[in-house]
Amino acid sequence: MSLYTGRVRSYLIKNRIPYVEEPHATSHYHKVVLPKAGGRRGIPTIEFPDGRVIRDGVAIVDHFESLNDNLHSPSTVRQSAVSRLLDAIASEGLLRPCMHYRWNHDQSNREFLQFHFETIYKDHSNPSKMAADRMQEIRENVNPAWGVVPETHDLIESMHVALLTKLNQHFSKYPYFLGSKPCIADFGMMAPMYGHLGRDPKPLALMQEYAVRVFRWTERMNRPEPDFGEFEFEKEEYLSNDEVPETLIEILRHFAVDFVPETNAACHAINKWLQENPSVESGQEAKRFLTMCHFEVDGVQISSVAQPFRFYLLARLQRIYEDADESEQNSILNLLKSCDMDLLLDMKLTRPVLLQNNLEVWD
Numbered sequence: 001m002s003l004y005t006g007r008v009r010s011y012l013i014k015n016r017i018p019y020v021e022e023p024h025a026t027s028h029y030h031k032v033v034l035p036k037a038g039g040r041r042g043i044p045t046i047e048f049p050d051g052r053v054i055r056d057g058v059a060i061v062d063h064f065e066s067l068n069d070n071l072h073s074p075s076t077v078r079q080s081a082v083s084r085l086l087d088a089i090a091s092e093g094l095l096r097p098c099m100h101y102r103w104n105h106d107q108s109n110r111e112f113l114q115f116h117f118e119t120i121y122k123d124h125s126n127p128s129k130m131a132a133d134r135m136q137e138i139r140e141n142v143n144p145a146w147g148v149v150p151e152t153h154d155l156i157e158s159m160h161v162a163l164l165t166k167l168n169q170h171f172s173k174y175p176y177f178l179g180s181k182p183c184i185a186d187f188g189m190m191a192p193m194y195g196h197l198g199r200d201p202k203p204l205a206l207m208q209e210y211a212v213r214v215f216r217w218t219e220r221m222n223r224p225e226p227d228f229g230e231f232e233f234e235k236e237e238y239l240s241n242d243e244v245p246e247t248l249i250e251i252l253r254h255f256a257v258d259f260v261p262e263t264n265a266a267c268h269a270i271n272k273w274l275q276e277n278p279s280v281e282s283g284q285e286a287k288r289f290l291t292m293c294h295f296e297v298d299g300v301q302i303s304s305v306a307q308p309f310r311f312y313l314l315a316r317l318q319r320i321y322e323d324a325d326e327s328e329q330n331s332i333l334n335l336l337k338s339c340d341m342d343l344l345l346d347m348k349l350t351r352p353v354l355l356q357n358n359l360e361v362w363d
């Protein structure tokens, strides 16, 4: 049921890397794994046979990509930029629908969630009560922190249904985001689109009813073979000539509607926090819930936590642009302009965020 595990699980399956999935609740996890994960609980966290530990799904995929000759990282500039952009959106940009469809549809989801949360506390004396308490805490405190409040419910639902329609159009033409081979963006998007939105009963029913091609993509992503028999494609490859198809541009335009204002507001809020906290030392942990930010989408006011991790991921897109030559930069810029995302290139924190010893830290 973990959102971020969807990315890593799919990567491991597609690459036929054997693994065992364990709940993050065992005494082994607490005694041995957690201290090596910088003391920060995070799902997923991976432990290798030699005892090394990597916390964070993005870092785990980075690790395997570096051993895998970057098999799933497109090498051409437009596709590489889009792939990184979608990875950032996947991590931070879909939390509202994920939380809303999990926590505000009790009739469909209650027993399913109760069962899963009890498994986290199965070694405690009263798993049922502990699960219920934790679930209540998420509903009352975590949801509002991410901007999931009654005033935003309609917006969240209309945006999600529109997204399903656009994704469905894309996956009717292509089995993956950039053609017939999965890229970093496909794995990233499995975090929100499988862990919550393609598995919890309520949003799964929506997906099966209105977006069967998206549902098929989630199935395909959790199978080692290409699993694209309903298409004419024969080989696993990205679209030629660095193409980013129109169906994907449409999806990006849709994401821009809230991802751009939220990123802008988060950038200002975190930079203000940095200005007010000049004594933050290099290497100090960048807390996940640092400060709040406020923005507007389609006339609806939203307040949400501004998370530094968004900018860790966005910096990877910005770096692709900065490292490109002039004609490649124009090509990336034109692409981002065509989907209303170009302003993201300038949204930077005054102090970069790094991943060090399994923690997000300030440079």
Ligand SMILES: N[C@@H](CCC(=O)N[C@@H](CS)C(=O)NCC(=O)O)C(=O)O
Pocket: 002, 003, 004, 005, 041, 042, 043, 044, 055, 056, 057, 058, 091, 309
């Ligand atoms: N940036 C991390 C985020 C991981 C994360 O926040 N996972 C959630 C669950 S899906 C979590 O660990 N929450 C805290 C907890 O459950 O203790 C990643 O991409 O792996």
